[in-house]
Amino acid sequence: MQHIIDRFISYVTVDTESDPNSDTTPSTAKQWDLANKLVDELKAIGLDDVTIDENAYIMATLPSNVAHDVPVIGFVSHFDTTPDFTGANIKPQIIENYDGGDIILNADQNIVLSPGYFKDLLQYKGQTLITTDGTTLLGADDKAGITEIVTAMEYLIKHPEIKHGKIRIGFTPDEEIGRGAHKFDVAKFGADWAYTMDGSQIGELEYENFNAAGAKITIKGKSVHPGYAKGKMINSMLIANKFISSLPKEEVPEHTSGYEGFFHVTGITGSIEESVVQLIIRDHDSKKFAKRKKLIKKITDKLNRKFEKQFGGDIITAEVKDQYYNMKEKVEPVFHIIDIAEQAMKDLDIKPLIKPIRGGTDGCQLSYMGLPCPNIFAGGHNFHGKYEYVPVESMKKATDVIVRIAELTALPK
Ligand SMILES: [Zn+2]
Numbered sequence: 072m073q074h075i076i077d078r079f080i081s082y083v084t085v086d087t088e089s090d091p092n093s094d095t096t097p098s099t100a101k102q103w104d105l106a107n108k109l110v111d112e113l114k115a116i117g118l119d120d121v122t123i124d125e126n127a128y129i130m131a132t133l134p135s136n137v138a139h140d141v142p143v144i145g146f147v148s149h150f151d152t153t154p155d156f157t158g159a160n161i162k163p164q165i166i167e168n169y170d171g172g173d174i175i176l177n178a179d180q181n182i183v184l185s186p187g188y189f190k191d192l193l194q195y196k197g198q199t200l201i202t203t204d205g206t207t208l209l210g211a212d213d214k215a216g217i218t219e220i221v222t223a224m225e226y227l228i229k230h231p232e233i234k235h236g237k238i239r240i241g242f243t244p245d246e247e248i249g250r251g252a253h254k255f256d257v258a259k260f261g262a263d264w265a266y267t268m269d270g271s272q273i274g275e276l277e278y279e280n281f282n283a284a285g286a287k288i289t290i291k292g293k294s295v296h297p298g299y300a301k302g303k304m305i306n307s308m309l310i311a312n313k314f315i316s317s318l319p320k321e322e323v324p325e326h327t328s329g330y331e332g333f334f335h336v337t338g339i340t341g342s343i344e345e346s347v348v349q350l351i352i353r354d355h356d357s358k359k360f361a362k363r364k365k366l367i368k369k370i371t372d373k374l375n376r377k378f379e380k381q382f383g384g385d386i387i388t389a390e391v392k393d394q395y396y397n398m399k400e401k402v403e404p405v406f407h408i409i410d411i412a413e414q415a416m417k418d419l420d421i422k423p424l425i426k427p428i429r430g431g432t433d434g435c436q437l438s439y440m441g442l443p444c445p446n447i448f449a450g451g452h453n454f455h456g457k458y459e460y461v462p463v464e465s466m467k468k469a470t471d472v473i474v475r476i477a478e479l480t481a482l483p484k
Contacts (some may be wrong), residue, residue, distance in 0.1 A: 072199065075222055075466050079106075079201065082150070082214040088158040089151035089248045096126040096254055097151065103127060105150050109242055116225045118240070126254045129242040133224050133235070141236025141481045144301070145265030146223075146473055148216030149246030149433065152208060153455045162204040169461045169462075171196040176457065177205030184458050191272065192451050192460075199463040207405065209459035211451030215466050216268035217242060219449060223473035235477035241265070243433065252436035264443040266476070267434040273465040274424040275448035276412050278402040279282055280435045281332070281353040281428070282360035283394040286367050288314055288348040291386045304343070305382055310374060311339060311346040314387070317370045318350075330355050330427055332363060355397055355427050356477035364391050395431045401438035402445055409445060415475035421468055424448075447472060 085105040090098045097103065106127040113121045118131040135141055152158040168176055171193055174184040182205030186192040192200075201211045220240050227233055239262045243251040246269075270277055292307030318334045327333045332354030340347050352367070354360040371389040378386055402409065409425075416423045434444035449463030 072467060074266050075218060075470070076165065076199070076201065076463055078222060078462075079211075079214060079218040079466065082217060083163060083210040084162050086159045086161070087151045087210070087244075089245045090154055091113070091248040096250065098248060098250070099151075102151055102244045106242070106244065108149065108305055109221075112221065113224075113240075116221065117228045118224060124256070127244045128255060131259060132225075132241050133227060133238040133240075135235065135237040135481075136231055136480050137234045137236065139483055140202060141180070142263040143239060143261060144476065145239040145241060145260060145262035145442070146220045147241045147243065147265050147267045147433065147437070148213045148269060148449070149243045149251045150214065150217055150245050151244050151251075152212070152214075153247040155455045156196075156208045156457065157206075158208055158210055161207045161210060164202045164204055164207065166200040166202060169195055169198055169200050174200070174202060176202055180205055182457060184460065189453060189458060195462040200460050201463060202460040203457050205457050206282060208454075208456055209451070209461065209479055211245065211449065211459055211461035213449055214270045215451050215461050215469070216449040219268050219466055219469040222470045223477075226470070226474055227477060229259040231475065233478055235481045238264070238477055245301040246433050250455045251433040252440065255433075255437060255440070255443045257437065258396045260442065262442060264405060265437065266412065267432055267437075267444055267446045268449045268469060268473070269432060269434075269456065270446045270448040271450075271452055272424065273380045273448050273450055273462075273468055274416060274422050276409065276416065276423050276425050276445065277428045277432070278409055278425075278445040279355055279399040279427040280395075280397055280431050281355055282357055282396050283431055284352045284360070284364055284391055285394055286350050286352060286389060286391045288350070288367075288371070289388050289390075290346045290348075292343045292345060293382070294343040302381075305378075305386065306343050308341040308343065308432070309387075310378070310386065311341055311348050313374060314370060315339075318366075328429075332356070332359055334363065351393070351394075353429070354398075357397065367391055370464070395435055396439060398432075398435040398438035398444070401443050405443050408443060411476055411479050412445065412447060412472070415472050415479055418475055418479075419468060419471050421472070435461055
């Protein structure tokens with residue numbers, strides 16, 4: 072356990088915040104600091120073919136130690152942290168034998184991690200928690216995943232009596248800004264399938280995510296002196312408002328859960344002359360997803376028709392762009408990859424929590440690039456903020472799951 076703690080802390084104390092406003096890969100130069108350190112470490116523990124490319128994508132191999140043919144499997148994590156909250160000067164705190172009470176993260180600023188608000192804490196009573204000092208995020212997303220993969224590989228190298236096939240590992244930059252998979256060389260990785268170790272609570276196993284699209288609605292207006300505006304002015308902001316109120320009111324993130332999809336207005340800018348409404352569309356079901364996109368077009372057409380006489384011609388344009396798709400479609404034909412992960416958890420007395428992701432992962436992009444890639448828990452909670460924490464026992468269990476998946480995959484048929 073101390074080994075896992077030390078390794079995890081050596082990663083989270085390196086600042087690797089990514090930046091959506093940068094066009095380079097990695098998006099921030101500081102991500103190289105941890106990337107280079109990881110390369111050295113992977114070589115030191117004895118992995119083969121340790122490579123890092125010009126975009127800081129790291130790959131390495133643990134060779135098979137069995138004579139029969141075994142599928143090549145992979146494990147993937149990202150080493151950047153979200154730009155939503157600062158990841159500089161992280162000072163992790165270690166709470167041993169957690170008593171189930173409030174954890175004072177920062178006495179000066181009165182920042183408390185309380186099970187009264189974060190009920191999940193209570194399931195870790197008696198365990199060792201790693202928290203922040205209340206001023207930064209922790210970076211368990213996803214340095215817990217990296218810790219688990221490296222530790223599992225090291226364990227397999229030290230325990231050659233555990234039989235496994237060829238294993239590939241991949242660490243990526245820029246997942247948090249949606250680009251973790253963009254420059255991932257799936258052919259070079261060469262695995263039959265892989266798992267991202269990037270979920271939250273112990274037991275999580277995810278292979279369904281949203282279908283996602285973004286829409287940009289542009290409304291053209293006409294500015295005229297308000298004193299002489301009758302029949303002449305088009306106030307694009309008021310039409311933008313009509314557009315938004317034509318969307319189904321209950322189908323928004325704050326009123327939906329599970330498999331319920333939504334429309335989510337993410338931004339409005341407006342003047343009389345022009346208004347722009349940005350929104351995202353999400354649904355697990357591909358038919359409902361298509362229907363949602365159609366509704367955007369329907370509302371646009373309807374409002375254009377309504378104002379056509381008055382203003383002549385279309386004043387609203389809707390650009391809808393697909394962003395990513397549900398990986399379920401790519402995972403279902405190879406469902407044994409879920410069965411193996413589920414079996415591995417059951418063998419280790421972990422209750423599998425299989426549920427749809429209300430978002431996307433690197434794995435869903437990788438799945439559409441030809442590498443089926445479900446997501447497994449990495450153990451952390453409250454990602455992207457100062458209340459982020461991870462139980463060390465969960466990281467240990469995730470490490471065991473990796474080892475067990477390697478073992479199960481190599482069992483002779
Ligand atoms: Zn993550």
